[in-house]
Amino acid sequence: MSAPQFVEVALAEADGTFHYHLPPTWAAAPLAPGTRLLVPFGRGWRMAYYVRRVDRPEVPETKPVLALLDGDVSIPSSLFQLLHWISDYYFAPLGRVIKGAFPQGSQAVVRRRFHLTEAVEKTGGEKKTALQERLIAALKEGGALTEPQLRKRTGGEKLAGSLSTLKKKGWITEAWEVDRPAVRKKFRRLVFLKSDPAEVASLITSLQKRAPQQASVLQVLLTAGGAMPVGAFEAPLRASLKRLLDKGLIDQAEEEAPRTPMRPSGFPLQPSILLNSAQQAAVDQIVSAVEGKTFTPFLLHGVTGSGKTEVYLRVIEKALAQKGGRLFLCRRLL
Numbered sequence: 001m002s003a004p005q006f007v008e009v010a011l012a013e014a015d016g017t018f019h020y021h022l023p024p025t026w027a028a029a030p031l032a033p034g035t036r037l038l039v040p041f042g043r044g045w046r047m048a049y050y051v052r053r054v055d056r057p058e059v060p061e062t063k064p065v066l067a068l069l070d071g072d073v074s075i076p077s078s079l080f081q082l083l084h085w086i087s088d089y090y091f092a093p094l095g096r097v098i099k100g101a102f103p104q105g106s107q108a109v110v111r112r113r114f115h116l117t118e119a120v121e122k123t124g125g126e127k128k129t130a131l132q133e134r135l136i137a138a139l140k141e142g143g144a145l146t147e148p149q150l151r152k153r154t155g156g157e158k159l160a161g162s163l164s165t166l167k168k169k170g171w172i173t174e175a176w177e178v179d180r181p182a183v184r185k186k187f188r189r190l191v192f193l194k195s196d197p198a199e200v201a202s203l204i205t206s207l208q209k210r211a212p213q214q215a216s217v218l219q220v221l222l223t224a225g226g227a228m229p230v231g232a233f234e235a236p237l238r239a240s241l242k243r244l245l246d247k248g249l250i251d252q253a254e255e256e257a258p259r260t261p262m263r264p265s266g267f268p269l270q271p272s273i274l275l276n277s278a279q280q281a282a283v284d285q286i287v288s289a290v291e292g293k294t295f296t297p298f299l300l301h302g303v304t305g306s307g308k309t310e311v312y313l314r315v316i317e318k319a320l321a322q323k324g325g326r327l328f329l330c331r332r333l334l
Helices: 077-090 094-100 118-122 130-142 147-153 160-168 197-207 212-223 235-247 277-291 308-321
Strands: 006-011 017-021 036-041 044-054 109-116 172-179 187-193 227-229 250-256
Touching (some): 044 094, 130 147, 130 160, 197 212
Antiparallel strands (some): 109 172, 187 227
C-alpha cells in the first residue's frame, strides 16, 4: 500500500490553509494550483482550492478529499500566482482573496446525488427505521435524487444520520455534482442615434452655441459608433440626454447586459474617430507647437464628454511619431 499523499488547500469560508490526504485511488492525480476540490469541513463539506502538496501535515490525523470538482484547472497559473501574492502582501486569507476575484455567478454549487445499490434488494428482514424505509422507497420511485429532493419527499426531516447509515451498509452510494447558481438576467438601457453620421455631424454644429451639452451628447454617441448604455454617460450629460430623447433626435432600447467581460459590448466602435471642427483646431495648434519644439502652455476648456481626451490622444500620437517621450497626467477636480 502506497504512502498517503497530503495536500494543502484554502477555503473561502475560513482563514489560513488546511491539510487533507488524497484517496488512494487518485493519489497520483496531477493537481495544479487553483484546482477546486471538495473537502469535509466541520459537520459538512466545503469547496476548497488546491495550493500545493505537503510531505508532512500539521495535524496528527487528516481527512480525505471527497471529490475533484474540476476536470481541468479552474484558475490560470498566472492569475493564481497574482492572487497568492495579494494574499501574502496584504495578509489576507488566500481562500477569500480567490473568492473575491470572481463574480458571484461563477461560484460553484455542490450537491450530493444518491443512488440505490443492488445490495438493498438482499437485505431480507434486516431492521430499518421508518425514515430509512421512506428514503429507500423514494429512491426506488424517483431514481437518483439529491438531498433536497429526498428531504422534500420524506417530510423535511434531518437526513444526514440515516443517509450515513444506509451508505455504511452499502445500500446507497453518493456522487458529487457541481453546478453554478442561478443568476438573474441583467438588463440595461441603450440610447442610439436615429440619423446617419453626416446628418448627426450637421446637427452637432447647429447645437454647438444654443445647446452645447446636447451637442456633446451627440458627439459622444457618434464617437462610440452610434449607441451607448445610458449608464456610461456622466451625470452632467444626463439632463441633455433626456432632452434629446424628448425631441426625438435619439432613441432608446433595452437589452440584456453581458455578464462575461470578454463578450462583445453590443454596439460597434468606429475604427477611426472623427474630430469636430473645434477639436481639430485645438489639435492643429498644439501639434504645431510640438513640431516647433517650443514650450507653449495651452488651456483646453470644454464640458464633460465634449471630447477633450481625444484631443490629448491625437497630440500624444503625433508626438510619439517624432520618437519623443510624452507624459500624460489627468486629475479630475470635484
